[in-house]
Amino acid sequence: MRTRLTDILDIEHPVMLAGMGGVSYSDLVVAVSEAGGFGCLGASTMSDDELDAEMADVRSRTDKPYGVDLLTAAGDQTAKVERIIAAGATVYVAGLGVPREVIDLCHAKGVLVMNMCGKVRHAVDAVEAGCDIVVAQGTEAGGHTGRIATNTLVPLIVDAVGDRVPVVAAGGIFDGRGLASALTLGADGIWVGTRFIATPEAHTVEGYKEKLVAMAEDDTTVSRAYTGKTCRVVRNRYTEEFEAAGGQAEPFPMQYIKSVQDGANHLGAEGRPEGFDPDKEFWPAGQGAGGIQDLVPAAELVERFVAEAEQALARAQGAVTA
Ligand SMILES: Cc1cc2nc3c(=O)[nH]c(=O)nc-3n(C[C@H](O)[C@H](O)[C@H](O)COP(=O)(O)O)c2cc1C
Secondary structure: OOOHHHHHHOOOOOEEEOOOOOOOOHHHHHHHHHOOOEEEEEOOOOOHHHHHHHHHHHHHHOOOOEEEEEEHHHOOOHHHHHHHHHHOOOEEEEEOOOOHHHHHHHHHOOOEEEEEEOOHHHHHHHHHHOOOEEEEEOOOOOEEOOOOOHHHHHHHHHHHHOOOOOEEEEOOOOOHHHHHHHHHOOOOEEEEOHHHHOOOOOOOEOOHHHHHHHOOOOOEEEEOOOOOOOEEEEOOHHHHHHHHOOOOOOOOOHHHHHHHHOOOOOOOOOEOOOOOOOOOOOOEOOHHHHHOOOOOOHHHHHHHHHHHHHHHHHHHHHHOOO
């Protein structure tokens, strides 16, 4: 399925794996890129050595394009971006803020810059600063999120910047109907997080994937409990106690450190770490978790997204009576 996005990224299908910190490691990235989508490492929780090892692993297993996502809010990213460029990633994705200081550096080396946006103003700022692709991420999304719904945000961002750069829709997309919907709203593809956690390839602690299969669409909450910023997560005892105590958080990243010290945050770990309690864990998840019924290999998910979108687009045409 070709679009403006597949052309600029040099991939086959307009399906991007979100660069989820703690979850999108090399196994998942390789599976998605090899299937013709776009794999993206979530490096926000990785040390430099870990990032280097993950990028080397991706490159040893696929020649296909892939990206790396970092949290811009974590300060000047120049040194990390230099590592990304040296390792052969083709896209740098900036979460939480426009990465002004590295855009020229990326362009000089032929690396595209993509920015996460939760408001129209973020997208305009990103494009004016020189970003090549924007993600319109609606509030339904897992992880750090804003207040505007995907169905509203995507066409507004398409209107504001879609004539200049490809727009990618994110937030609550769990099957091919979401891809079809994104395309009809004027987007050029999708950026999917939560659905890809429920795959054998995702890097998680015990129970996270199974929780996503079991939960309903209203089992998430937007909380500052784990990072200090508004983050959509699985609602649990830790988030309920945080709200009951008044919901006062330290600024980012102090609250992140606090949740680690509380034994509630093992994002980036696997298995069953010491002190692990599933009812306290930092499990970012979007409302689309309500639509996840089973664990599916990531490559199969990419194929399903495309096939279901084609069906949904044909169905939509057939639904219109003369
Ligand atoms: C576990 C998890 C970790 C995430 N970490 C990051 C991150 O480090 N950087 C970022 O830009 N977005 C991050 N996000 C947000 C995703 O990039 C993406 O926008 C979101 O998952 C899309 O919505 P969906 O989960 O409904 O598919 C994360 C999301 C999840 C679920």
